[in-house]
Amino acid sequence: MNLIFSLIVLAILILIPLMGVGVLGLNSLFAIFIPYLAFAIFFFGLIYRIIGWARSPQPYKITTTCGQQKSLSWIKHSRLESPASSWEVYLRMFFEVFLFRSLFRNLRADFDGKRLIYGSAKWLWLGAILFHLSFLVIMIRHLRFFVNDIPSIVQKISAVDSFFQLGLPPIYITNLLILAGLGFLLLRRLVDAKVNYLSYASDYFPLLLIISIALTGILMRLYVKPDLYAIKQLTYGLATFNPALPKGNLSMLFYIHLFLVSSLAAYFPFSKLVHMVGVFFSPTRNMPNDNRMSRHINPWEYPVKYVTYAEWQEKFRDVMEEAGIPIDEEWANVAQK
Amino acid sequence: MYNTNKVIIGIIVFIIFFAMPFWLNFGKVEALPKPELPKEEKKCIEDTDYMKAYHMKFLDEWRKTKVREGKVNYINNEGKIYKMSLQRTCMKCHDNKEKFCDRCHKNLVVQPDCWKCHLAPEEVKKWQ
Numbered sequence: 001m002n003l004i005f006s007l008i009v010l011a012i013l014i015l016i017p018l019m020g021v022g023v024l025g026l027n028s029l030f031a032i033f034i035p036y037l038a039f040a041i042f043f044f045g046l047i048y049r050i051i052g053w054a055r056s057p058q059p060y061k062i063t064t065t066c067g068q069q070k071s072l073s074w075i076k077h078s079r080l081e082s083p084a085s086s087w088e089v090y091l092r093m094f095f096e097v098f099l100f101r102s103l104f105r106n107l108r109a110d111f112d113g114k115r116l117i118y119g120s121a122k123w124l125w126l127g128a129i130l131f132h133l134s135f136l137v138i139m140i141r142h143l144r145f146f147v148n149d150i151p152s153i154v155q156k157i158s159a160v161d162s163f164f165q166l167g168l169p170p171i172y173i174t175n176l177l178i179l180a181g182l183g184f185l186l187l188r189r190l191v192d193a194k195v196n197y198l199s200y201a202s203d204y205f206p207l208l209l210i211i212s213i214a215l216t217g218i219l220m221r222l223y224v225k226p227d228l229y230a231i232k233q234l235t236y237g238l239a240t241f242n243p244a245l246p247k248g249n250l251s252m253l254f255y256i257h258l259f260l261v262s263s264l265a266a267y268f269p270f271s272k273l274v275h276m277v278g279v280f281f282s283p284t285r286n287m288p289n290d291n292r293m294s295r296h297i298n299p300w301e302y303p304v305k306y307v308t309y310a311e312w313q314e315k316f317r318d319v320m321e322e323a324g325i326p327i328d329e330e331w332a333n334v335a336q337k
Numbered sequence: 338m339y340n341t342n343k344v345i346i347g348i349i350v351f352i353i354f355f356a357m358p359f360w361l362n363f364g365k366v367e368a369l370p371k372p373e374l375p376k377e378e379k380k381c382i383e384d385t386d387y388m389k390a391y392h393m394k395f396l397d398e399w400r401k402t403k404v405r406e407g408k409v410n411y412i413n414n415e416g417k418i419y420k421m422s423l424q425r426t427c428m429k430c431h432d433n434k435e436k437f438c439d440r441c442h443k444n445l446v447v448q449p450d451c452w453k454c455h456l457a458p459e460e461v462k463k464w465q
Contacts, residue, residue, distance in 0.1 A: 043355070047348060054344040144446040146358030149365055158446045165450070168397040225390040229441050233369060239358040240366045249386060280347060299339065 003190070006205035010212060017259040022252060030255050031234055032243045038262035045269025046277060053281040057299035063287040066105075071292065082289045089288050096285055100128055123184065131181030134174040135210075137161060138217075141172070145232055146239035167222065175218050182211050206273055209264055216257040226251035370440040375430040382413050382426075393449065396423060423455055432458045 020026045067078025080101075083089045095101040108121035141161065143154045162170035186207045189199040220226055230248025237243040268274060280286060313320070313328065320327060338344060353360070381388045388395070399421040402408045411419045420426050431437040434457035442449065456464075 043352070046351065050344060050348055050351075051338065054338045054340065057339065141446075143358060143361070147361045148367060148369065148444065149361075150444075150446055151361065155446050155448075159448055162448070168393050169447070225394065227386065227389045228445055228447075229369075229372075229389065232445055236362075236369060240362050241359075242366070248389065251390075277347075277351070 002199060002201040003204050005201045006208050009201075009205060010208050013209070013260060013263050014212070014256055017255040018252065021255045027250070028245050030259060031245060031250065032238065035238060035258060035262050036243075038266040042265040042268055045266075046274070049269050049274055050277050050281075053278070058283045058287070059298045059300050061287055061289070061291055061296040062283050063289045064284040065289050069289055069292075084288055084290050084293070086288060089286060093280070093286060097279060100125055100132070102285075103128055124188065127181045127184035127188065129181075130177045131185060131210075134178035134181060137174045138172075138178065138214075141174075145235040148236060169221055171222065175214065175221070178214050179211070179218075182207060182214065186211065202272055206264075206267070206271060209260060209267070213257065213260045213264060216253055216260065220251070220253050220257065224251065224253050226254045370444060372438075372440045373433065373436040375432070378430040381430075382411070382417075382419055384414070396427075396451070399423070423451065424458075424461070428458050434459060 017030050021030050063083075065082040067081025068075060069082045070077035070084035077084060079088045080092050080095065083092050092101075103125040104122065106121050106124050107118045109116060109118050111117070137157060140154060141158055144150055144158070147154075158172075161172045161174055163173065164170065186204070189195050189203060189207075227248040227250070230246040230250055231254060233246035233248070234243070234250065237246075264273075268276075307315075309328075317327065383395070399411065402411075403421045409420060411421045413419065428434070434452070438449075441447070
């Protein structure tokens, strides 16, 4: 059901540019206005989310620890699993963000007869890293459409990426890897009953959307060739804030690709995809485990109004004496001071 | 806001990374180089739009039919016969590799390996 709903939404997203450009001829709306709008939403939406998270207090120190805490000098402590200084936290975050270290530790629970056993399950890590790193390389490669004087690093990445020279234009390795990664991540949700039970439309939709973006891109590179020069005129115009529709024919597939990318950008800050910045704000990851060294002040704490016994006694002294309740003179002295 | 310094650094890094297309162009915006078309000949072997998009597939097809099947002639949509040759047919009209091929290719990081074996007209002239 969740999958069908996502598929329907995706079909509508593909139909919009088909109708808008193919039937209504709103070329500049889809080529210029919507991309700008989508990227404005992406930028401001993400900054809004970042500030929203930055304003939320972290009342307790809840760092995840899976190793020896730093304590006595002769006990070796685990720097990454139980970071004690901010430098160690930076290291841990680096491995988390670039290598998905916590996914690498992923376990899978299963029954061995009647016995519950836990085994290491690296497939999720592999699928995730294939997808994410390929996406990064693909994004860097796309700079060739937006920049006139292309940095040599982009040229080198493209050359290495098409190293095998299969077909003409040569196929990019990352194009295959991203499809493998995404395909695995999608299959995992469909095949594994436990993960399937946990999957909502908001899990399927981003996967399907990114798969369609990758597929339209690969189609355009290998089979249904667009006029690349016209595309560069458009994208270069967009990047230099000098947008104009090129004279050449931008193919329908390109409009679909562009609209899906715009949808992804606009959807990004308000979906699970925002884990891109969320990972930096995970209190279980970004706090040092130094409870014994420095006190964590709860930012929610405010000065509480309280009355000491001495003040209370002073206030009700007359009534207490009348009732014969003994007055604590030691406390009274404190109050008078 | 908590950890203001770190958060602001984070936002700056985020903007720098995703606005790369904008600031890489900063201060050097110029018109895209336009490939120079032959002056005498107005029509290419096939339709211009097709050639713009599919010339690499077209040349690849030529290479396969000529090298592997030994056919020499290509008949276009209008029934005209051409010899399948990059150097003698294509480059006869498009007689400047630098001003025709390279202008788009360099600009779009297309790295074709045609010229590892073939000679560009400029080079041919050098040897004649």
